[in-house]
Amino acid sequence: MASSQPNPAAEALGVAVAARVPVLLWGAPGTGKTSAIRAMAAAMGLPCETVIASIREPSDFAGLPIVVGGEVRFAPPTWARRLAEAGHGLLFLDELSTAPPAVQAALLRVVLERAVGDLTLPDEVAVVAAANPPEQAADGWDLSAPLANRLCHLNWHTDPRAVADGLAGGWAAPVVPALPDGWQAEELLSRGLVAAFLHVRPALACAPPTDAAAAGQGWPSPRTWEMAARLMAAAGAAGSGDEARSALIRGAVGEGAGVEFLAWLVEMDLPDPEQVLADPASFRLPERGDRAYAALAAIAAAVAGNPTQERWTAGWRVLGRSADAAPDVAAVAARVLARCRPDGAALPAEINLFAPVLRDAGLLQAQGGMGGRVAPP
Amino acid sequence: MSGGTSGGRPPGLAQLAAARLWAATRFPYLASGVFGAAVIPSPGSGTVSVDESWRMRADPELTADWTAAQLGSVLIHHVCHLLRSHGERAQAVTTGPEEARAWIRAADAEINDDLVPAGLDLPGQPILPEHLGASDGLLAEQYFDHVRVREASGRRSGSWLDCGSGADGVPRPGDGPGGLPGWQADLLKRQVAQDVMSYARQAGTVPAGLLRWAEQTLHPKVDWRRLLAAELRRAVAQVAGAVDFSYQRPSRRSAVAGDVVLPALRRPVPEVAVVCDTSGSMNDELLAMVLAEVEGLLRALGLARQVRVLACDTAVAPAQRVTSAKQVQLIGGGGTNMGAGIAAAVALRPRPAVTVVLTDGYTPWPVEAPKGTRVVVGLLGAQAPDAPKWARAVRVDPELPGDGVR
Numbered sequence: 001m002a003s004s005q006p007n008p009a010a011e012a013l014g015v016a017v018a019a020r021v022p023v024l025l026w027g028a029p030g031t032g033k034t035s036a037i038r039a040m041a042a043a044m045g046l047p048c049e050t051v052i053a054s055i056r057e058p059s060d061f062a063g064l065p066i067v068v069g070g071e072v073r074f075a076p077p078t079w080a081r082r083l084a085e086a087g088h089g090l091l092f093l094d095e096l097s098t099a100p101p102a103v104q105a106a107l108l109r110v111v112l113e114r115a116v117g118d119l120t121l122p123d124e125v126a127v128v129a130a131a132n133p134p135e136q137a138a139d140g141w142d143l144s145a146p147l148a149n150r151l152c153h154l155n156w157h158t159d160p161r162a163v164a165d166g167l168a169g170g171w172a173a174p175v176v177p178a179l180p181d182g183w184q185a186e187e188l189l190s191r192g193l194v195a196a197f198l199h200v201r202p203a204l205a206c207a208p209p210t211d212a213a214a215a216g217q218g219w220p221s222p223r224t225w226e227m228a229a230r231l232m233a234a235a236g237a238a239g240s241g242d243e244a245r246s247a248l249i250r251g252a253v254g255e256g257a258g259v260e261f262l263a264w265l266v267e268m269d270l271p272d273p274e275q276v277l278a279d280p281a282s283f284r285l286p287e288r289g290d291r292a293y294a295a296l297a298a299i300a301a302a303v304a305g306n307p308t309q310e311r312w313t314a315g316w317r318v319l320g321r322s323a324d325a326a327p328d329v330a331a332v333a334a335r336v337l338a339r340c341r342p343d344g345a346a347l348p349a350e351i352n353l354f355a356p357v358l359r360d361a362g363l364l365q366a367q368g369g370m371g372g373r374v375a376p377p
Numbered sequence: 378m379s380g381g382t383s384g385g386r387p388p389g390l391a392q393l394a395a396a397r398l399w400a401a402t403r404f405p406y407l408a409s410g411v412f413g414a415a416v417i418p419s420p421g422s423g424t425v426s427v428d429e430s431w432r433m434r435a436d437p438e439l440t441a442d443w444t445a446a447q448l449g450s451v452l453i454h455h456v457c458h459l460l461r462s463h464g465e466r467a468q469a470v471t472t473g474p475e476e477a478r479a480w481i482r483a484a485d486a487e488i489n490d491d492l493v494p495a496g497l498d499l500p501g502q503p504i505l506p507e508h509l510g511a512s513d514g515l516l517a518e519q520y521f522d523h524v525r526v527r528e529a530s531g532r533r534s535g536s537w538l539d540c541g542s543g544a545d546g547v548p549r550p551g552d553g554p555g556g557l558p559g560w561q562a563d564l565l566k567r568q569v570a571q572d573v574m575s576y577a578r579q580a581g582t583v584p585a586g587l588l589r590w591a592e593q594t595l596h597p598k599v600d601w602r603r604l605l606a607a608e609l610r611r612a613v614a615q616v617a618g619a620v621d622f623s624y625q626r627p628s629r630r631s632a633v634a635g636d637v638v639l640p641a642l643r644r645p646v647p648e649v650a651v652v653c654d655t656s657g658s659m660n661d662e663l664l665a666m667v668l669a670e671v672e673g674l675l676r677a678l679g680l681a682r683q684v685r686v687l688a689c690d691t692a693v694a695p696a697q698r699v700t701s702a703k704q705v706q707l708i709g710g711g712g713t714n715m716g717a718g719i720a721a722a723v724a725l726r727p728r729p730a731v732t733v734v735l736t737d738g739y740t741p742w743p744v745e746a747p748k749g750t751r752v753v754v755g756l757l758g759a760q761a762p763d764a765p766k767w768a769r770a771v772r773v774d775p776e777l778p779g780d781g782v783r
Contacts, residue, residue: 101614135606141614142607211599212607212769246560263564290413290565293401297408328394329412332401360395361445363402 007162008243009154010036010174012235013128015248016152017090017176019234021227022111022127023251024096027156032171033130036156037092039173047089049079053099058106063117074117081119088124097131097143097216104147112150130156134216143216145209152227152251153218183237190232194225197264204257218250220257228252228261270295273302280317285325292329296322300336307340313348320350327357335363390418390437396448403449403496406576406583410456410569411449415556426541426549427455429464430556431565434541447500454499455540457488460566461590463517464546470521477545482509482534483520484544490514491584501537508535514586570594601773602670605755608769609674612731612751613647647730649675649684650750652718654736655709656690663757667735667773668705671755685725689718696725713740723747738762 009025016023017040025033034050041048051060059065063074076084083089091114099107111129114121129151134142166172198205206222209215218224228249235245250258270291276283276299286292296319303315315337322330334354358364393416401408414427419434427433433455440448458464463484471480485504489497490513493505506513511523527534542549557565573591577583583591651671653664668686675684688694690709699705715736720743722732732747734754738761746752746767754764756772764770 142610212611243558243560290409293408293412328397331398357394357398361399
């Protein structure tokens with residue numbers, strides 16, 4: 001099993017299985033979802049029970065009612081018994097979107113609580129599902145919103161190069177990473193992050209989908225946020241790539257909420273403008289150009305919002321520290337500062353650092369810019 | 378190299394900092410994008426190009442005589458290639474390097490048609506829609522048709538820089554791994570889209586094409602075909618999924634259960650009625666298109682034989698049981714009352730479990746939901762008034778291109 005190009009979806013699948021979060025792969029028929037999952041189980045030496053939901057009845061998941069000594073028990077089918085006896089393994093629910101609505105309803109407890117009739121599967125059993133998008137499967141149903149909310153949705157893309165490699169040299173099995181002991185401790189940290197985000201965006205704490213097309217995908221709810229926090233911690237502990245982590249978070253809480261959360265996380269990395277203004281020497285310019293721009297623009301806007309002499313001078317000090325590494329980014333912020341000079345503030349020495357680049361950009365004459373306003377009369 | 382990491386100016390691109398400053402000042406709503414792209418000097422390439430990982434390669438020899446404004450404009454132009462996903466879109470319409478060259482001209486025209494009037498100062502002879510014999514404000518896909526028609530008849534459509542794989546999706550030497558990962562590029566695009574929207578709200582003028590792009594990025598419009606399909610599937614699923622337990626036939630599990638007699642599961646196959654608005658205000662061509670779509674969807678659900686179609690203006694024509702949208706005769710043409718149509722649908726026997734109403738919305742509606750049937754309304758036309766709250770409505774906007782990015 002030669003592993004070729006790292007495939008973020010396969011990496012994400014491995015992390016979700018390791019974290020025991022129910023996961024659903026979406027992809028067109030014939031793109032190797034089933035074989036990837038089987039190969040993963042085989043590579044890990046896990047027993048894998050495949051159940052095709054579309055040809056099952058509700059009682060296959062809710063348990064068969066049988067009479068034992070005058071009372072009705074719900075007997076689990078043999079696949080569940082085998083998994084329970086093995087104590088670990090993979091429950092693979094194939095063709096989930098072709099299951100009729102009544103069967104989907106019966107699956108709710110299986111997916112989340114691993115309960116099949118009167119039998120509860122061991123915690124070590126991971127639930128993995130695969131489905132075709134309804135518009136690609138002729139007899140497909142949309143997933144019901146409650147079932148969709150119990151799963152982390154991953155899109156299974158086929159990379160033409162991976163297909164070529166796979167045909168020539170065998171398919172690479174997704175790897176389930178071994179999570180180090182005590183990785184759950186990190187979950188507290190990621191829960192804290194999620195909680196902080198939901199304080200800022202309370203509307204996203206629970207937002208059931210409004211149109212039918214979105215109902216079958218992930219959507220934000222307390223349960224999926226918890227799932228996202230767990231997946232984030234597991235991805236961190238497994239050392240997986242940013243792409244996989246992003247796919248897991250978006251898969252749990254849905255595209256819209258997931259992207260907002262990721263954007264907020266990136267924002268969190270920016271220095272706090274007020275802290276920087278209190279202590280300009282602590283400022284470190286972010287490496288990436290657009291992050292540097294965001295940081296300096298926030299600092300300039302903070303000064304412009306409350307331009308006292310002290311803050312104004314501190315702002316210039318920050319820009320002075322950035323002028324060498326990113327003269328253009330700092331000059332944009334310098335133009336904002338120049339416009340809000342408080343009365344009686346002395347001209348900072350840093351101002352001269354920006355004159356050459358402003359002149360080169362043709363902004364000194366055209367705008368009257370800093371020359372006109374702040375140069376001494 | 379980006380402003381942050383360069384630790385000074387890359388050799389040979391002396392005016393880079395000034396160029397970016399010019400770009401960020403002139404187009405403040407694109408500043409995040411301009412600073413987010415890494416610029417790498419690439420002697421001997423003879424062009425300024427961009428790849429899909431937000432890396433730009435500039436030949437210092439070529440850019441040596443450009444002013445800061447000119448280099449800044451090229452940076453803006455390339456950022457727009459990335460924002461509008463030209464590389465990805467190219468792969469849907471082009472079939473090789475030869476066509477890719479024509480696609481770049483089309484993509485250039487999509488960017489330049491509103492940014493050049495807004496003050497972009499590109500060196501040389503940038504491609505404008507007029508060079509392709511097209512009018513302003515089209516999609517790159519539409520410009521591409523113009524370019525192909527011109528080239529088929531042997532006319533040139535101008536030439537400009539080779540904008541690189543970020544514009545046509547064909548990998549160039551040196552593209553390799555690295556640069557901005559896909560998900561971060563997506564976040565950066567969203568950031569720019571938010572900047573564009575808030576600038577348009579507060580300060581004023583943003584080129585219309587760019588504003589449309591930002592709206593589409595932040596609030597993507599879903600193709601009505603997908604929505605209609607999902608609503609229909611859901612209506613049918615909820616009816617068909619109301620699984621009834623019946624003792625008419627023994628369950629196949631009875632042998633296992635011993636003493637207990639188990640019910641078998643029965644699934645009623647729902648009847649579907651389609652009520653078509655045929656009043657004078659309707660666009661017949663659009664109605665025929667949507668009707669064909671509905672028929673296709675129902676066929677996919679295995680329900681094609683159950684469909685009955687009612688034509689309705691203020692009166693209702695008798696129900697026609699049809700197997701193909703072509704057989705439908707749309708009789709009518711006066712005023713509108715969909716309430717009459719829905720009442721007629723409910724009166725049909727067997728009663729339809731799902732009623733699809735196709736109308737332009739200029740009609741009175743019943744105050745309450747009809748009993749015993751689920752109503753899915755297809756509202757035809759972008760301006761159609763809202764459907765009542767009790768119905769599931771899908772807006773059918775023929776102007777909306779299937780997967781339009783613009």
